Amino acid sequence: MFFSHPRRITLPRPAGSARRWATPAAITARGVRVTDIRRETDDAVTLTLATEDGRPLPFRAGQYLTHCFNIDGAEVRRAYSLSVAEGEPPACTVKLLPGGLVSQYVVTRLKIGARYRVLGPSGDFVLTPGERGPLVMLAAGSGITPIISLIETALRADPQRRVRLLYINRDPARTLFDARLRAAQARYPRFEWTPWYTASAGRPDAARLAELLQPEIDAQIYLCGPQPLMDAATAGLRAAGVAAARIRRERFIPAPRHQQRPTAPVEIRFLRSGRTIVQRPGESILEAGLRAGLALPFSCTVGGCGHCRVRIRDGEVCLDEPNCLSADERAAGWTLACSACALTPLTVDA
């Protein structure tokens, strides 16, 4: 008289309809709240952030976050470096740029408690794990933001490490993190800070830079500042016999200007997966690919890191400028999926 049924408790849904709703984990920006705003100089602030979900946002010294602000109804994205040591609550420093819409907004309008989203952290301008040798740093202006994070992190891990910084500014009033640098000097006997002010001493040329930096034979060199300065420093160091592999540079890419994007759908063929996807009006190649579930690599989404680099086999794209692609890369047919969109039917090697 008793029936017994196979008992099904949960429903198997292997990738069922979840697929179409899946947002690739990494492009999902995380919600953050501004918990503190610290005025560093007249024209720079540091924003301390807490994640909305309360979970940590692990980053490495020297990395940056892509900040997605909503300014007057439009989403704008900017990369700003983390300026605190590893393990501290994430904080990024933003310097007002002449005519910079977003930095203007951050420095003058953003309030404690504001909520927005961030992507990342991204960037390879980081310490090499296990490496114990001396560090030689060159920073100019707001190029100090990733550098201070590297310096503090390295010294906390090894207070005896030899670390030297050449920090170039127009004048002393522009110096960011003055107090933190002094504190490091007081605390770590082997940390050396050489300030340089262009208003009085002029711009150092390649040879002068090499002389000032004078890296030890086993030193790792980190450069962060305007492109011409880094080019000059690299040239000077190379001329002095420093191997290119020991020099790391963080390119500071000014905010890209958005190109006019096509208003009609365009087909993109991704060679590796063999899939053809329709790029919707306004979408980047990356957005179209991710929407269709392709596993495309990316990190900053604003043309700064090069992780989304793809090679074009056929067709034409428009690419937001400036970005991190070199002239050689361009000549070889590379583009940035995050900052480019197809203008004609496109075939990419991705």
Next chain:
Amino acid sequence: MTTLDRMLQGLPRKAQNTIYSSFDTLRMMGSVGNLKVAASMAPSAFRGLVLGTAREGDAVQMPGHHAAHYTLTYGDEFPEMYDLYRRAVANQWNGDRDLDWSIDVDPENPETAVMPLDYPPFEGLEAKGIRLNAKEKLRFANDVAAWTLSQFMHGEQGALYAAAQVTESVQWLDGKFYGATQVMDEGRHLEVFLRYLDTKLQKVYTINDNLFVILDDLLTDGRWDVKFLGMQIMVEGLALGAFGTMYNFTREPLLKQLLKYVIQDEARHVHYGVLALREHISKALSPAEVREREDWAYEVALLMRNRFLSHEIYYEWFEGRLSLKDWDEIILNARSMSAFRHLMFMRLIPNLEYIGLMSERIKAHYAKAGLTSFLGGKNATQLSAEDLLRDISDYKAPPAVH
């Protein structure tokens, strides 16, 4: 000790459970006092409880026995319904655009718990000798949340078909307009619950047998007003109680917003049901027919109160460690259950009263079940969606009874 208890003693636990649940099926049918009601429900109960139709296969065919009412003259205005229709059109939301699906649901973060740990009946379980460690408690609470939301989703699927059927059968043109918006609403509810389960909780439970019985019964009953009563008053009332309970205790922001939208829609659905049925019951039914509807509503109300005991969770977690009977007792006394019952009947009883299914005769039965305290409360026509949400948030569940 009852005869059943004595019979069960000394038997292996598995055999005990088989006997208990079979008797339970019989008891459920037996508890339906009205024979006619029992007879009308029997096929669904047989399919659902005895055959376990919902436990295998990919789909169940449910033959409908209703007629579509095709209007030839486009008369029959019902201004209040037309009003409701306009409101429904204006308040459509978009389940993709209006919810922040990028919110990451972390099952381990108590700050944003889908189901906070003070809700599952841990004390009840402990009283029966089952102790869960901190990790297990968290996992258990998440499973209970997934089970509950799965049942919401299954209910929404039923609501979608019932709304479509009712839209066919209803005689007022303005009711058909309105019904079309409800079909859209229920489709969207189904979509958002499925999406939430699939992408956030990543666990979907099968439909509960008793819920299946009620839905199967409604969808196959040919009488449009029974469908209407069942769906728009009873199941919607159940849904409001259950959604309200979840809305009250969840700390997960995406789910909270999702439920808020759904509750606002459901409030309209009940309002529509109440308008249509009051008109129909007072004008078109004979006293005998009214009596039968009254009995039917009463039986379904009790079923809804006593039968949603998450047996799926029992089988997943405690089969072999606890008897099904003890489990039922724990669940019936759980804090979340009393919150659910309160919120459900607070709305249901005044609505039944308003549509004319609360004669002195049936009141005596409700009194025996301890449900008359809700008489005289506000019915759906007197409540805005905001009132409803406020009443829900104001309700604080009493501590668990043991």
